Amino acid sequence: xxxxxxxxxxxxxxxxxxxxxxxxxxxxxxxxxxxxxxxxxxxxxxxxxxxxxxxxxxxxxxxxxxxxxxxxxxxxxxxxxxxxxxxxxxxxxxxxxxxxxxxxxxxxxxxxxxxxxxxxxxxxxxxxxxxxxxxxxxxxxxxxxxxxxxxxxxxxxxxxxxxxxxxxxxxxxxxxxxxxxxxxxxxxxxxxxxxxxxxxxxxxxxxxxxxxxxxxxxxxxxxxxxxxxxxxxxxxxxxxxxxxxxxxxxxxxxxxxxxxxxxxxxxxxxxxxxxxxxxxxxxxxxxxxxxxxxxxxxxxxxxx
Numbered sequence: 001x002x003x004x005x006x007x008x009x010x011x012x013x014x015x016x017x018x019x020x021x022x023x024x025x026x027x028x029x030x031x032x033x034x035x036x037x038x039x040x041x042x043x044x045x046x047x048x049x050x051x052x053x054x055x056x057x058x059x060x061x062x063x064x065x066x067x068x069x070x071x072x073x074x075x076x077x078x079x080x081x082x083x084x085x086x087x088x089x090x091x092x093x094x095x096x097x098x099x100x101x102x103x104x105x106x107x108x109x110x111x112x113x114x115x116x117x118x119x120x121x122x123x124x125x126x127x128x129x130x131x132x133x134x135x136x137x138x139x140x141x142x143x144x145x146x147x148x149x150x151x152x153x154x155x156x157x158x159x160x161x162x163x164x165x166x167x168x169x170x171x172x173x174x175x176x177x178x179x180x181x182x183x184x185x186x187x188x189x190x191x192x193x194x195x196x197x198x199x200x201x202x203x204x205x206x207x208x209x210x211x212x213x214x215x216x217x218x219x220x221x222x223x224x225x226x227x228x229x230x231x232x233x234x235x236x237x238x239x240x241x242x243x244x245x246x247x248x249x250x251x252x253x254x255x256x257x258x259x260x261x262x263x264x265x266x267x268x269x270x271x272x273x274x275x276x277x278x279x280x281x282x283x284x285x286x287x288x289x290x291x292x293x294x295x296x297x298x299x300x301x302x303x304x
Contacts, residue, residue, distance in 0.1 A: 011041050014083070015057035019045040027075045027084065030067065034222045036075025036271045037301060039084035047090040048159065048189050056163025058083070064161060065300055066187050068136040069108065072225045072297050077271045077304035087135060091189060099195050100154060105135025105188045109142070112193070113207060122198025123152055125206040129214060131225055135188040141175045145210050150175035154192040161185040178229055178296065219256045222265035227278060228293040236293060237261040240281055243288040250277040275299060
């Protein structure tokens with residue numbers, strides 16, 4: 001009679017960090033869509049040094065994926081192979097130095113805007129309208145309500161796959177609309193942002209206006225935020241609406257009735273439902289207007 005054999009889990013091959021390693025960690029609950037499969041291994045580093053030493057010792061064949069707050073992300077139902085890194089405690093601090101703020105990459109964009117407000121520093125109010133973390137905002141030149149990271153970034157720190165720490169200025173990152181030329185293997189760990197002295201009440205009023213505008217125009221349900229990049233000379237939501245996609249459904253996934261460039265999970269949508277809906281929207285928009293929409297939501301992992 002043959003003896004049953006067990007296959008070693010990836011976690012057994014990994015270096016032992018000071019931070020936390022978890023095998024088969026559910027990722028769906030950590031995303032705003034609240035759906036998707038698990039991480040083969042989830043790593044929460046203790047600090048920059050822990051992250052750098054872990055990456056330096058990581059076997060070369062192990063894939064690495066970085067997860068922020070999960071706001072503009074779709075995790076496919078089969079989950080994510082390799083190591084998923086999430087920067088949490090140790091990467092969420094925000095310090096004010098004169099007219100600049102130094103933020104950990106895991107800090108929420110909203111919290112950076114509120115910290116600036118509390119110190120009567122203007123110019124970062126737009127961050128309150130970006131539902132993510134500073135690390136993600138730097139990597140993709142996040143922006144909203146008339147501002148973007150490239151306008152306020154002084155410098156940033158990142159760790160690459162080899163564990164090397166890089167410190168670069170904003171000019172080194174080749175910013176364009178929702179894009180930077182940072183190497184794909186860079187994990188941003190902190191950013192220094194420029195602000196200007198301002199009137200605290202005016203700053204607070206602007207943040208409140210942005211919050212009201214978001215509440216008025218965007219769904220606050222299980223959504224991944226803005227789904228498609230605005231094509232040159234167009235607004236994605238207008239193209240989607242004109243193609244008759246408002247309210248379109250695939251399973252429990254729906255194009256928002258409130259804002260057509262948002263897909264929502266009505267409750268039990270799978271990641272496959274959401275992605276299929278997005279692809280159907282792209283197909284209909286192309287057929288109607290000749291414009292090819294490009295995904296803004298990051299899609300990771302493998303199908304079930």
